[in-house]
Amino acid sequence: MTQVLLLLFTLAVMQQRPAVATPPVPILCYHNIRASLEGHRPDYTIDRERFRQHLQSLYDRGYHTITAHQLYQHLTHGTVLPEKPVMITFDDNRLEHFTVAAPILRQFGFTGVFFIMTVTIGKPGYMTAAQIKQLVGDGHTIGVHTWNHPDMRHLTQEQWRVQVDLPRQTLERITGQPAPYFAFPYGAWNEAALLQLKSRGMKLAFQLNGKTSSINALYTIRRLEVAGNWQPARLLQAMRSGQSGS
Numbered sequence: 001m002t003q004v005l006l007l008l009f010t011l012a013v014m015q016q017r018p019a020v021a022t023p024p025v026p027i028l029c030y031h032n033i034r035a036s037l038e039g040h041r042p043d044y045t046i047d048r049e050r051f052r053q054h055l056q057s058l059y060d061r062g063y064h065t066i067t068a069h070q071l072y073q074h075l076t077h078g079t080v081l082p083e084k085p086v087m088i089t090f091d092d093n094r095l096e097h098f099t100v101a102a103p104i105l106r107q108f109g110f111t112g113v114f115f116i117m118t119v120t121i122g123k124p125g126y127m128t129a130a131q132i133k134q135l136v137g138d139g140h141t142i143g144v145h146t147w148n149h150p151d152m153r154h155l156t157q158e159q160w161r162v163q164v165d166l167p168r169q170t171l172e173r174i175t176g177q178p179a180p181y182f183a184f185p186y187g188a189w190n191e192a193a194l195l196q197l198k199s200r201g202m203k204l205a206f207q208l209n210g211k212t213s214s215i216n217a218l219y220t221i222r223r224l225e226v227a228g229n230w231q232p233a234r235l236l237q238a239m240r241s242g243q244s245g246s
């Protein structure tokens with residue numbers, strides 16, 4: 001009898017999905033990239049030369065960028081990732097993600113994950129639909145970052161449609177690719193919001209440095225907010241320790 005119980009227990013454990021509360025992959029989050037940091041807060045802005053140095057140091061240490069799809073396959077099916085995986089994400093659809101970040105990523109053979117706030121598409125200082133399509137053509141991933149950046153903890157059903165379903169459709173129409181990946185504005189979430197994303201067919205959702213959900217861990221994946229005043233050594237140290245930004 002004891003052996004039967006033990007066997008049942010073992011089978012139950014084996015059927016559990018891999019734990020995702022602490023992803024094995026460092027996931028970096030960048031916002032604005034400017035010519036100079038002057039007059040800008042380093043927690044949201046990095047200058048282009050420092051950004052290049054960050055990627056150079058990842059390249060020199062043998063890191064390989066992975067896509068959101070690769071992370072999903074790894075977390076749900078245990079597929080093997082390249083050695084020293086890292087994911088590099090960009091929030092808000094800033095124009096310099098196309099004009100500055102993408103060429104530097106290409107220089108090192110890296111790809112990025114760009115979370116788009118769709119209300120900004122084509123506005124001054126933000127990417128156009130054609131630029132977003134080009135990113136996907138170059139091997140990058142596009143994800144949903146709502147229509148206009150609300151706090152996702154307090155939305156009506158209609159707002160869920162406007163902030164998630166329609167932006168996702170817009171991005172899928174632009175790129176011709178599925179867009180089942182989401183990033184929370186301000187990293188703010190609650191369990192009700194995770195269930196909404198799940199029921200709408202999102203596969204993964206990314207936050208910032210907050211606590212993770214023990215029930216829906218695939219929807220509270222943590223990212224490291226990279227501060228613009230970090231030397232490359234500080235970035236590497238933060239990646240090793242899983243430490244949060246600024």
Ligand SMILES: [Zn+2]
Pocket residue numbers: 091092145149184185186
């Ligand atoms: Zn944002």
